[in-house]
Amino acid sequence: MKDKSIKIVAIVVITVSFLAIGFSSGVIIGSLVGRAPVEVSAAGSGVLSQIDFSELSNIGNADAEADAETTEPEEMDMGPFWEAYEILKEFYVDQPLDNDALVEGAIEGMVKSLGDPHTRYSDAESYQAELAYMEGEEYEGIGAWVDLSGDYVRVTSPMHGSPAEAAGLRPRDLVIAIDGEDQTGEDLNLSLSKIKGPEGTKVVLTIKRGEEEPFDVEIIRARMTTPMVIWEMRDGDIAYIELTQFGESTVEELEKAIDELLPQEPKGIVLDLRNNGGGYVDACVSVAEEFLPKGSLVLIEKNGDGTLVDYKTRFTGQAQDIPMVVLGNDGTASASEILIGALQYYHRAIFVGTQTYGKGTMQIQPELSNGGAVSVTIARWLTSGGDSIHDAGITPDIVVERTEEDYKNEIDAQYNKAVELLRQGVKPEDLEPIPAPAGGETDGLPDEGSEL
Structure with a gap:
Protein backbone atom coordinates (compact mmCIF):
# COMPACT_ATOMS: atom_id res chain seq x y z
CA MET A 1 0.00 0.00 0.00
CA LYS A 2 1.22 3.52 -0.74
CA ASP A 3 2.15 5.96 1.99
CA LYS A 4 -0.82 7.84 3.34
CA SER A 5 -1.72 10.85 5.38
CA ILE A 6 -4.67 10.92 7.73
CA LYS A 7 -6.67 14.11 8.03
CA ILE A 8 -9.48 14.86 10.47
CA VAL A 9 -12.79 15.88 9.02
CA ALA A 10 -16.11 16.45 10.65
CA ILE A 11 -19.07 15.37 8.56
CA VAL A 12 -22.45 14.10 9.59
CA VAL A 13 -23.28 10.42 9.14
CA ILE A 14 -24.37 10.62 5.57
CA THR A 15 -24.35 8.91 2.24
CA VAL A 16 -23.89 10.75 -1.02
CA SER A 17 -25.88 9.58 -4.02
CA PHE A 18 -23.37 9.53 -6.86
CA LEU A 19 -22.93 7.36 -9.92
CA ALA A 20 -22.81 3.82 -8.53
CA ILE A 21 -21.48 5.22 -5.29
CA GLY A 22 -22.66 6.10 -1.85
CA PHE A 23 -20.79 7.01 1.27
CA SER A 24 -21.60 7.95 4.81
CA SER A 25 -19.18 10.01 6.82
CA GLY A 26 -18.94 11.15 10.38
CA VAL A 27 -16.30 13.39 11.86
CA ILE A 28 -13.76 11.65 9.68
CA ILE A 29 -10.05 11.67 9.34
CA GLY A 30 -9.89 11.05 5.61
CA SER A 31 -7.15 8.76 4.42
CA LEU A 32 -5.60 10.20 1.26
CA VAL A 33 -3.55 7.78 -0.80
CA GLY A 34 -1.46 8.72 -3.81
CA ARG A 35 -2.38 12.40 -3.35
CA ALA A 36 -0.64 15.48 -2.04
CA PRO A 37 0.31 14.77 1.57
CA VAL A 38 -1.38 16.75 4.32
CA GLU A 39 -0.39 17.30 7.90
CA VAL A 40 -1.89 15.27 10.71
CA SER A 41 -4.28 17.79 12.18
CA ALA A 42 -4.93 16.41 15.65
CA ALA A 43 -3.58 18.62 18.39
CA GLY A 44 -1.10 17.71 21.10
CA SER A 45 -1.54 14.22 22.49
CA GLY A 46 -4.82 13.43 20.74
CA VAL A 47 -5.84 10.03 19.49
CA LEU A 48 -4.10 10.48 16.14
CA SER A 49 -0.74 11.06 17.76
CA GLN A 50 -1.08 7.65 19.40
CA ILE A 51 -1.60 5.79 16.10
CA ASP A 52 1.42 4.33 14.32
CA PHE A 53 0.43 4.95 10.70
CA SER A 54 3.57 3.27 9.40
CA GLU A 55 2.24 0.06 10.91
CA LEU A 56 -1.28 0.83 9.72
CA SER A 57 -0.06 1.19 6.15
CA ASN A 58 1.14 -2.43 6.24
CA ILE A 59 -2.30 -3.80 7.01
CA GLY A 60 -3.42 -5.87 4.06
CA ASN A 61 -0.01 -5.56 2.38
CA ALA A 62 0.95 -9.09 1.41
CA ASP A 63 4.68 -8.31 1.12
CA ALA A 64 4.78 -6.64 4.48
CA GLU A 65 2.85 -9.46 6.09
CA ALA A 66 5.26 -12.00 4.66
CA ASP A 67 8.15 -10.16 6.27
CA ALA A 68 6.46 -9.60 9.62
CA GLU A 69 5.63 -12.03 12.36
CA THR A 70 1.87 -11.80 12.84
CA THR A 71 -0.26 -13.10 15.67
CA GLU A 72 -4.00 -13.11 16.06
CA PRO A 73 -5.44 -11.44 19.14
CA GLU A 74 -5.80 -14.06 21.85
CA GLU A 75 -9.37 -13.03 22.63
CA MET A 76 -10.60 -13.40 19.03
CA ASP A 77 -11.62 -16.87 17.92
CA MET A 78 -11.77 -16.80 14.11
CA GLY A 79 -12.67 -20.49 13.92
CA PRO A 80 -16.43 -19.98 13.41
CA PHE A 81 -15.74 -17.47 10.64
CA TRP A 82 -13.65 -19.95 8.66
CA GLU A 83 -16.10 -22.75 9.39
CA ALA A 84 -18.92 -20.67 7.93
CA TYR A 85 -16.79 -19.85 4.90
CA GLU A 86 -15.98 -23.53 4.28
CA ILE A 87 -19.66 -24.45 4.59
CA LEU A 88 -20.61 -21.80 2.02
CA LYS A 89 -17.75 -22.85 -0.25
CA GLU A 90 -18.81 -26.50 -0.19
CA PHE A 91 -22.60 -26.35 -0.08
CA TYR A 92 -23.93 -23.04 -1.43
CA VAL A 93 -26.09 -23.66 -4.49
CA ASP A 94 -24.59 -21.03 -6.82
CA GLN A 95 -20.89 -21.59 -7.37
CA PRO A 96 -18.25 -20.28 -7.59
CA LEU A 97 -18.45 -17.86 -4.70
CA ASP A 98 -17.42 -14.23 -5.12
CA ASN A 99 -14.69 -14.09 -2.50
CA ASP A 100 -14.28 -10.32 -2.79
CA ALA A 101 -17.98 -9.83 -2.08
CA LEU A 102 -17.75 -12.21 0.89
CA VAL A 103 -14.84 -10.26 2.35
CA GLU A 104 -16.63 -6.93 1.93
CA GLY A 105 -19.78 -8.41 3.45
CA ALA A 106 -17.79 -9.67 6.42
CA ILE A 107 -16.24 -6.24 6.95
CA GLU A 108 -19.63 -4.55 6.76
CA GLY A 109 -21.09 -7.02 9.23
CA MET A 110 -18.19 -6.53 11.61
CA VAL A 111 -18.49 -2.73 11.74
CA LYS A 112 -22.29 -2.82 11.89
CA SER A 113 -22.12 -5.10 14.92
CA LEU A 114 -20.76 -2.13 16.91
CA GLY A 115 -24.10 -0.37 16.60
CA ASP A 116 -22.43 2.93 15.64
CA PRO A 117 -23.74 4.39 12.37
CA HIS A 118 -20.59 6.49 12.07
CA THR A 119 -18.32 3.43 12.12
CA ARG A 120 -18.79 1.94 8.68
CA TYR A 121 -17.16 0.47 5.58
CA SER A 122 -16.85 2.22 2.20
CA ASP A 123 -16.09 0.14 -0.87
CA ALA A 124 -13.38 1.38 -3.23
CA GLU A 125 -15.73 3.24 -5.55
CA SER A 126 -17.57 4.94 -2.70
CA TYR A 127 -14.33 5.91 -1.01
CA GLN A 128 -12.89 7.51 -4.14
CA ALA A 129 -16.13 9.45 -4.63
CA GLU A 130 -15.91 10.67 -1.06
CA LEU A 131 -12.37 11.93 -1.60
CA ALA A 132 -13.35 13.54 -4.90
CA TYR A 133 -16.16 15.47 -3.25
CA MET A 134 -13.99 16.65 -0.35
CA GLU A 135 -11.29 17.76 -2.78
CA GLY A 136 -13.69 19.64 -5.04
CA GLU A 137 -13.52 17.24 -7.99
CA GLU A 138 -16.38 16.37 -10.33
CA TYR A 139 -19.01 13.81 -9.37
CA GLU A 140 -22.23 12.44 -10.85
CA GLY A 141 -25.60 11.83 -9.27
CA ILE A 142 -28.46 13.75 -7.66
CA GLY A 143 -26.14 15.56 -5.23
CA ALA A 144 -27.65 14.99 -1.80
CA TRP A 145 -26.34 14.03 1.61
CA VAL A 146 -28.55 11.30 3.01
CA ASP A 147 -28.78 9.38 6.28
CA LEU A 148 -29.18 5.58 6.21
CA SER A 149 -29.66 5.02 9.94
CA GLY A 150 -33.48 4.93 9.97
CA ASP A 151 -36.28 3.02 8.23
CA TYR A 152 -35.99 5.00 4.98
CA VAL A 153 -33.31 6.95 3.17
CA ARG A 154 -33.50 10.40 4.78
CA VAL A 155 -32.17 13.56 3.16
CA THR A 156 -29.69 15.35 5.40
CA SER A 157 -29.16 18.20 2.97
CA PRO A 158 -29.07 18.81 -0.79
CA MET A 159 -25.73 19.97 -2.14
CA HIS A 160 -25.46 23.49 -3.46
CA GLY A 161 -26.26 23.74 -7.16
CA SER A 162 -27.25 20.07 -7.38
CA PRO A 163 -30.24 18.44 -9.09
CA ALA A 164 -31.52 17.54 -5.62
CA GLU A 165 -31.52 21.21 -4.60
CA ALA A 166 -33.15 22.26 -7.88
CA ALA A 167 -35.86 19.64 -7.35
CA GLY A 168 -36.65 21.11 -3.93
CA LEU A 169 -35.42 18.32 -1.64
CA ARG A 170 -35.02 19.46 1.97
CA PRO A 171 -33.39 18.20 5.15
CA ARG A 172 -35.31 15.34 6.83
CA ASP A 173 -37.27 14.41 3.67
CA LEU A 174 -37.89 10.64 3.65
CA VAL A 175 -37.61 8.67 0.39
CA ILE A 176 -40.49 6.19 0.75
CA ALA A 177 -40.57 5.00 -2.87
CA ILE A 178 -38.17 5.01 -5.82
CA ASP A 179 -39.49 4.89 -9.39
CA GLY A 180 -42.82 3.75 -7.96
CA GLU A 181 -41.38 0.93 -5.85
CA ASP A 182 -42.31 1.06 -2.15
CA GLN A 183 -39.16 1.08 0.01
CA THR A 184 -40.83 -0.02 3.25
CA GLY A 185 -38.67 -2.74 4.81
CA GLU A 186 -36.11 -2.46 2.01
CA ASP A 187 -32.38 -2.72 2.72
CA LEU A 188 -31.33 0.95 2.62
CA ASN A 189 -28.18 0.14 0.69
CA LEU A 190 -30.40 -1.33 -2.02
CA SER A 191 -32.56 1.79 -1.87
CA LEU A 192 -29.46 3.88 -2.32
CA SER A 193 -28.34 1.85 -5.32
CA LYS A 194 -31.67 2.66 -7.00
CA ILE A 195 -31.17 6.38 -6.44
CA LYS A 196 -27.70 6.29 -7.97
CA GLY A 197 -27.17 6.56 -11.68
CA PRO A 198 -25.18 8.24 -14.47
CA GLU A 199 -25.49 11.77 -15.77
CA GLY A 200 -28.63 12.45 -17.81
CA THR A 201 -30.73 9.60 -16.39
CA LYS A 202 -33.98 10.11 -14.50
CA VAL A 203 -35.14 8.92 -11.09
CA VAL A 204 -38.52 9.57 -9.47
CA LEU A 205 -38.47 9.79 -5.67
CA THR A 206 -41.63 9.65 -3.58
CA ILE A 207 -41.05 11.99 -0.65
CA LYS A 208 -42.67 12.05 2.81
CA ARG A 209 -42.17 15.47 4.39
CA GLY A 210 -43.42 15.88 7.93
CA GLU A 211 -47.21 15.63 8.11
CA GLU A 212 -47.70 16.38 4.40
CA GLU A 213 -49.11 13.85 1.97
CA PRO A 214 -46.39 11.99 0.03
CA PHE A 215 -45.49 13.51 -3.33
CA ASP A 216 -43.27 12.60 -6.29
CA VAL A 217 -40.11 14.45 -7.28
CA GLU A 218 -38.50 13.83 -10.68
CA ILE A 219 -34.73 14.34 -10.73
CA ILE A 220 -32.35 14.21 -13.70
CA ARG A 221 -28.94 13.09 -12.49
CA ALA A 222 -26.06 15.36 -13.49
CA ARG A 223 -22.31 15.84 -13.37
CA MET A 224 -21.30 18.66 -11.04
CA THR A 225 -18.62 20.24 -8.93
CA THR A 226 -19.77 21.89 -5.73
CA PRO A 227 -17.96 25.13 -4.86
CA MET A 228 -16.82 25.18 -1.25
CA MET A 362 -14.81 11.85 15.42
CA GLN A 363 -13.56 9.15 13.07
CA ILE A 364 -10.41 8.01 11.30
CA GLN A 365 -10.73 6.51 7.82
CA PRO A 366 -7.71 4.38 6.84
CA GLU A 367 -7.70 2.89 3.34
CA LEU A 368 -7.64 -0.90 3.02
CA SER A 369 -5.62 -2.96 0.55
CA ASN A 370 -8.73 -3.49 -1.64
CA GLY A 371 -9.13 0.25 -2.14
CA GLY A 372 -12.00 0.54 0.32
CA ALA A 373 -11.82 2.27 3.69
CA VAL A 374 -13.08 1.79 7.23
CA SER A 375 -14.30 4.79 9.19
CA VAL A 376 -13.86 4.22 12.91
CA THR A 377 -15.13 6.41 15.73
CA ILE A 378 -12.11 7.30 17.86
Missing part, protein backbone atom coordinates in the same frame (compact mmCIF):
# COMPACT_ATOMS: atom_id res chain seq x y z
CA VAL A 229 -17.28 28.94 -0.74
CA ILE A 230 -19.79 31.25 -2.44
CA TRP A 231 -19.62 34.99 -1.81
CA GLU A 232 -21.06 38.31 -2.98
CA MET A 233 -22.02 41.77 -1.76
CA ARG A 234 -25.78 41.87 -1.19
CA ASP A 235 -28.16 44.76 -0.72
CA GLY A 236 -25.32 47.23 -1.05
CA ASP A 237 -23.72 46.75 2.38
CA ILE A 238 -23.91 43.06 3.40
CA ALA A 239 -21.02 40.66 2.80
CA TYR A 240 -22.65 37.28 2.18
CA ILE A 241 -20.41 34.20 2.50
CA GLU A 242 -21.74 30.66 2.17
CA LEU A 243 -19.59 27.67 3.12
CA THR A 244 -20.91 24.50 1.51
CA GLN A 245 -18.36 22.25 3.23
CA PHE A 246 -14.98 22.29 4.95
CA GLY A 247 -12.88 20.73 2.21
CA GLU A 248 -9.42 20.96 0.68
CA SER A 249 -9.88 24.44 -0.81
CA THR A 250 -12.32 26.00 1.67
CA VAL A 251 -9.74 28.08 3.53
CA GLU A 252 -8.10 29.38 0.36
CA GLU A 253 -11.48 30.31 -1.14
CA LEU A 254 -12.62 31.96 2.11
CA GLU A 255 -9.48 34.09 2.24
CA LYS A 256 -10.15 35.17 -1.35
CA ALA A 257 -13.75 36.03 -0.43
CA ILE A 258 -12.67 38.16 2.53
CA ASP A 259 -9.99 39.88 0.42
CA GLU A 260 -12.68 40.88 -2.09
CA LEU A 261 -15.47 41.79 0.33
CA LEU A 262 -13.82 43.73 3.17
CA PRO A 263 -12.41 46.54 0.98
CA GLN A 264 -16.04 47.30 0.01
CA GLU A 265 -16.66 48.27 3.66
CA PRO A 266 -19.71 46.12 4.37
CA LYS A 267 -21.83 46.77 7.45
CA GLY A 268 -21.43 43.15 8.44
CA ILE A 269 -20.97 39.52 7.36
CA VAL A 270 -23.68 36.90 6.98
CA LEU A 271 -21.92 33.53 7.24
CA ASP A 272 -24.27 30.88 5.83
CA LEU A 273 -23.68 27.34 7.13
CA ARG A 274 -27.14 26.00 6.31
CA ASN A 275 -27.05 22.48 4.87
CA ASN A 276 -23.28 22.33 5.41
CA GLY A 277 -22.68 18.73 6.45
CA GLY A 278 -19.12 19.35 7.69
CA GLY A 279 -15.62 18.55 6.48
CA TYR A 280 -12.01 18.56 7.60
CA VAL A 281 -11.45 19.66 11.18
CA ASP A 282 -8.21 21.48 10.38
CA ALA A 283 -10.12 23.47 7.74
CA CYS A 284 -12.74 24.28 10.37
CA VAL A 285 -10.09 25.55 12.79
CA SER A 286 -8.48 27.60 10.00
CA VAL A 287 -11.86 29.13 9.14
CA ALA A 288 -12.35 30.00 12.80
CA GLU A 289 -8.98 31.80 12.71
CA GLU A 290 -10.42 34.34 10.29
CA PHE A 291 -12.98 35.42 12.89
CA LEU A 292 -11.49 34.60 16.32
CA PRO A 293 -8.27 35.82 17.99
CA LYS A 294 -5.17 33.66 18.21
CA GLY A 295 -5.39 31.13 21.03
CA SER A 296 -9.18 30.81 20.98
CA LEU A 297 -10.46 27.35 21.88
CA VAL A 298 -12.43 25.99 18.90
CA LEU A 299 -13.24 22.48 20.11
CA ILE A 300 -12.20 19.85 22.62
CA GLU A 301 -11.45 16.25 21.69
CA LYS A 302 -12.68 13.83 24.36
CA ASN A 303 -11.06 10.40 24.09
CA GLY A 304 -12.37 7.07 25.32
CA ASP A 305 -10.19 7.20 28.42
CA GLY A 306 -11.59 10.61 29.34
CA THR A 307 -8.52 12.64 28.36
CA LEU A 308 -9.17 16.00 26.71
CA VAL A 309 -7.26 17.66 23.87
CA ASP A 310 -7.73 21.30 22.91
CA TYR A 311 -7.90 22.61 19.35
CA LYS A 312 -7.03 26.33 19.35
CA THR A 313 -6.62 28.97 16.69
CA ARG A 314 -2.98 29.49 15.75
CA PHE A 315 -3.22 32.77 13.85
CA THR A 316 -5.27 35.96 13.83
CA GLY A 317 -7.18 36.43 10.59
CA GLN A 318 -8.58 39.43 8.74
CA ALA A 319 -12.23 39.52 9.86
CA GLN A 320 -11.81 39.94 13.60
CA ASP A 321 -13.94 42.99 14.31
CA ILE A 322 -16.63 43.23 11.65
CA PRO A 323 -20.16 42.41 12.97
CA MET A 324 -21.33 38.95 11.96
CA VAL A 325 -24.43 36.76 11.92
CA VAL A 326 -24.17 33.01 11.23
CA LEU A 327 -27.04 31.03 9.70
CA GLY A 328 -27.72 27.35 10.41
CA ASN A 329 -30.47 24.75 10.22
CA ASP A 330 -31.11 21.05 10.72
CA GLY A 331 -28.79 20.30 7.81
CA THR A 332 -25.92 22.05 9.60
CA ALA A 333 -23.72 19.35 11.08
CA SER A 334 -20.38 18.42 12.65
CA ALA A 335 -17.63 20.84 11.56
CA SER A 336 -20.30 23.47 10.97
CA GLU A 337 -21.56 22.93 14.50
CA ILE A 338 -18.01 23.16 15.83
CA LEU A 339 -17.63 26.58 14.21
CA ILE A 340 -21.04 27.84 15.37
CA GLY A 341 -20.31 26.63 18.90
CA ALA A 342 -17.04 28.59 19.00
CA LEU A 343 -18.57 31.74 17.52
CA GLN A 344 -21.38 31.59 20.09
CA TYR A 345 -19.06 30.88 23.02
CA TYR A 346 -16.86 33.89 22.32
CA HIS A 347 -19.86 36.17 21.50
CA ARG A 348 -18.36 36.68 18.07
CA ALA A 349 -21.55 36.13 16.04
CA ILE A 350 -25.30 35.88 16.49
CA PHE A 351 -26.67 32.49 15.44
CA VAL A 352 -29.97 32.76 13.50
CA GLY A 353 -31.98 29.83 12.15
CA THR A 354 -33.12 26.51 13.58
CA GLN A 355 -31.65 23.74 15.75
CA THR A 356 -28.62 22.11 14.13
CA TYR A 357 -28.24 18.40 13.35
CA GLY A 358 -26.34 17.24 16.44
CA LYS A 359 -23.24 15.24 15.43
CA GLY A 360 -20.45 15.08 17.99
CA THR A 361 -18.11 12.16 17.29
CA ALA A 379 -13.31 10.18 20.00
CA ARG A 380 -16.07 12.64 20.78
CA TRP A 381 -15.80 16.38 20.44
CA LEU A 382 -17.10 19.08 22.76
CA THR A 383 -17.81 22.73 22.10
CA SER A 384 -15.57 25.52 23.33
CA GLY A 385 -17.73 25.64 26.45
CA GLY A 386 -17.29 21.91 27.14
CA ASP A 387 -20.75 20.80 25.98
CA SER A 388 -21.63 17.74 23.92
CA ILE A 389 -24.13 18.56 21.19
CA HIS A 390 -24.44 14.95 20.01
CA ASP A 391 -28.09 14.07 19.25
CA ALA A 392 -29.04 17.52 20.54
CA GLY A 393 -27.64 20.10 18.16
CA ILE A 394 -27.02 23.78 18.87
CA THR A 395 -29.86 26.16 19.73
CA PRO A 396 -29.92 29.45 17.78
CA ASP A 397 -29.70 32.77 19.59
CA ILE A 398 -32.74 33.75 17.53
CA VAL A 399 -34.97 31.02 16.13
CA VAL A 400 -36.31 31.77 12.65
CA GLU A 401 -38.12 29.08 10.66
CA ARG A 402 -38.49 28.99 6.89
CA THR A 403 -42.15 28.24 6.30
CA GLU A 404 -43.71 26.46 3.36
CA GLU A 405 -44.91 29.82 2.10
CA ASP A 406 -41.37 31.19 2.37
CA TYR A 407 -40.08 28.39 0.15
CA LYS A 408 -42.89 28.82 -2.37
CA ASN A 409 -42.37 32.58 -2.57
CA GLU A 410 -38.56 32.34 -2.43
CA ILE A 411 -38.44 34.36 0.79
CA ASP A 412 -35.40 33.79 2.98
CA ALA A 413 -36.65 34.88 6.39
CA GLN A 414 -33.45 33.73 8.10
CA TYR A 415 -31.21 35.82 5.88
CA ASN A 416 -33.59 38.77 6.18
CA LYS A 417 -33.40 38.56 9.98
CA ALA A 418 -29.60 38.49 9.81
CA VAL A 419 -29.57 41.68 7.70
CA GLU A 420 -31.97 43.33 10.12
CA LEU A 421 -29.73 42.54 13.10
CA LEU A 422 -26.61 43.83 11.36
CA ARG A 423 -28.26 47.09 10.31
CA GLN A 424 -29.68 47.62 13.80
CA GLY A 425 -26.25 47.08 15.32
CA VAL A 426 -27.41 44.26 17.63
CA LYS A 427 -24.48 42.51 19.31
CA PRO A 428 -24.28 38.92 20.62
CA GLU A 429 -23.84 40.14 24.20
CA ASP A 430 -27.15 42.04 23.89
CA LEU A 431 -29.06 38.74 23.70
CA GLU A 432 -30.25 36.40 26.43
CA PRO A 433 -27.77 33.54 27.09
CA ILE A 434 -28.57 30.18 25.52
CA PRO A 435 -28.81 27.17 27.91
CA ALA A 436 -26.67 24.06 27.40
CA PRO A 437 -28.03 21.52 24.84
CA ALA A 438 -31.06 19.75 26.29
CA GLY A 439 -30.04 16.36 24.95
CA GLY A 440 -26.30 16.79 25.33
CA GLU A 441 -23.96 16.50 28.27
CA THR A 442 -21.62 18.80 30.13
CA ASP A 443 -18.25 17.75 31.41
CA GLY A 444 -17.69 20.10 34.32
CA LEU A 445 -15.10 22.04 32.34
CA PRO A 446 -14.06 25.51 33.56
CA ASP A 447 -16.15 28.52 32.60
CA GLU A 448 -14.97 31.13 30.11
CA GLY A 449 -11.91 32.94 31.40
CA SER A 450 -10.52 29.91 33.22
CA GLU A 451 -7.50 28.12 31.85
CA LEU A 452 -8.17 24.67 30.43
